[in-house]
Amino acid sequence: MKQLNWGIVSTGRIAEQFVSDMPLVNNGKVLAVAARKKSDAQAFADMHDIERAYGRYDDLFADKDIDVVYIATPHTLHFQHAHAAIMAGKHVLCEKPFTVSSEQCRQLTTLAKTRGVYIMEAMWTYFLPAIVKAKEWVEQGRIGNIKHVKADFGYPIPYDPNLREYDKKLAGGCLLEMGIYPIAIAAYFLNRDIDYWHVNGHIAPNGVEDDVIMLAELGDAKATLATSFQCKLNNFAYIIGDKGYIAIHDFWRANSCSLFVLDEEVEKFEDGRESFGFNYEAQTVGEDILSGKLESEVVTHARSLWLQTQMERVKGFIL
Known part of the structure; x- marks a missing residue:
C-alpha cells in the first residue's frame, strides 16, 4: 500500500498524541515536524524518530516530499497555516476548531477546491x-x-x-x-x-x-x-x-x-484500543487522499461551516 508522507505543524500536546498514534496508520508515516524554534522541533523529532525537523513552518510546507500536513497550532493560527499549506500544494488536516469564523472557513475550503487539494477539520470524535x-x-x-x-x-x-x-x-x-x-x-x-x-x-x-x-x-x-x-x-x-x-x-x-x-x-x-484514537481519522484521511477525494464524506466542508456558524450564533447571545 502506498504511504503518504505527513508533516506535523506544532509540537504541543495534541500533536504529540497524534504522532504517537501514527504507527497504527498503514497508509501514512510522519516524515517531518516544524515548530517556531528549531530546538523544539528537533527534540520532538528525536523523541518520535522523525527524520526531518524544521524551525520554520514555511520550510515544512516547502518540503517537496510532504504530501499532507497536520496543523495543531493555536486556533487563531489555523487559517494562516492552512492557507500557506494549501498554496504550497499540500493536503491538510487541521485541528478543530477549523477556523475562528465562518468567513475564514469559506475561504479555506474554496481555496482548497480551487488548488485541487484535500482539506478536513480534525473532528476526530466522528471516526472513533x-x-x-x-x-x-x-x-x-x-x-x-x-x-x-x-x-x-x-x-x-x-x-x-x-x-x-x-x-x-x-x-x-x-x-x-x-x-x-x-x-x-x-x-x-x-x-x-x-x-x-x-x-x-x-x-x-x-x-x-x-x-x-x-x-x-x-x-x-x-x-x-x-x-x-x-x-x-x-x-x-x-x-x-x-x-x-x-x-x-x-x-x-x-x-x-x-x-x-x-x-x-x-x-x-x-473498542479495546490502546491508542489515543487519532489513528482512525488519520487512516481515513489517507484513504480519501489516495482515492483522489478533495473532501471528507464524514466531516464535510458544509459541516465545518455549520459548526462555525452555530458557534457564532451562540457567542452572539453571551458576548
Missing part, C-alpha cells in the same frame, strides 16, 4: 469506533426516533488571562476549546439545522466565556449542551429516542458506548 457503533444503533432503529441529545464537556481551568485557553488574542474561551464537541456530537446524530438557541453564559474578567449552557431546538428534537472552564462536567453524551437511549462516557474520546431500553443495558460496545 464507539461513536460509529452508536450511529449504527440509531440507524438500525434501536432507540426509535431521537427526541433529545444531551452532551457536555468541561474541565476546571483556573482563570489566567495569559493561558492559551483564556487568551483573547488566541480566540480563547470554553466554546471554541471544548464547546465545539457537544455541538458537533448533536450535529452528528441529529443532522438537521437548529431552529433556535436558548443560551446562558458566564464571562471571565477578560471578556471570554468560561461557562456556557445551550438548549437547541431542532424540529421535534432538542439538544441540551454545556461547556465550562469553571468545573468538571459529567462529560457524557446521551442520545435519547422514544424506544431507548445510548450513553457514551467521555464521548469526545469515547472508547465505549451502551444501549439501554428503559433501565436495562441491553448491549455494550468497547
Whole structure:
C-alpha cells in the first residue's frame, strides 16, 4: 500500500498524541515536524524518530516530499497555516476548531477546491469506533426516533488571562476549546439545522466565556449542551429516542458506548484500543487522499461551516 508522507505543524500536546498514534496508520508515516524554534522541533523529532525537523513552518510546507500536513497550532493560527499549506500544494488536516469564523472557513475550503487539494477539520470524535457503533444503533432503529441529545464537556481551568485557553488574542474561551464537541456530537446524530438557541453564559474578567449552557431546538428534537472552564462536567453524551437511549462516557474520546431500553443495558460496545484514537481519522484521511477525494464524506466542508456558524450564533447571545 502506498504511504503518504505527513508533516506535523506544532509540537504541543495534541500533536504529540497524534504522532504517537501514527504507527497504527498503514497508509501514512510522519516524515517531518516544524515548530517556531528549531530546538523544539528537533527534540520532538528525536523523541518520535522523525527524520526531518524544521524551525520554520514555511520550510515544512516547502518540503517537496510532504504530501499532507497536520496543523495543531493555536486556533487563531489555523487559517494562516492552512492557507500557506494549501498554496504550497499540500493536503491538510487541521485541528478543530477549523477556523475562528465562518468567513475564514469559506475561504479555506474554496481555496482548497480551487488548488485541487484535500482539506478536513480534525473532528476526530466522528471516526472513533464507539461513536460509529452508536450511529449504527440509531440507524438500525434501536432507540426509535431521537427526541433529545444531551452532551457536555468541561474541565476546571483556573482563570489566567495569559493561558492559551483564556487568551483573547488566541480566540480563547470554553466554546471554541471544548464547546465545539457537544455541538458537533448533536450535529452528528441529529443532522438537521437548529431552529433556535436558548443560551446562558458566564464571562471571565477578560471578556471570554468560561461557562456556557445551550438548549437547541431542532424540529421535534432538542439538544441540551454545556461547556465550562469553571468545573468538571459529567462529560457524557446521551442520545435519547422514544424506544431507548445510548450513553457514551467521555464521548469526545469515547472508547465505549451502551444501549439501554428503559433501565436495562441491553448491549455494550468497547473498542479495546490502546491508542489515543487519532489513528482512525488519520487512516481515513489517507484513504480519501489516495482515492483522489478533495473532501471528507464524514466531516464535510458544509459541516465545518455549520459548526462555525452555530458557534457564532451562540457567542452572539453571551458576548
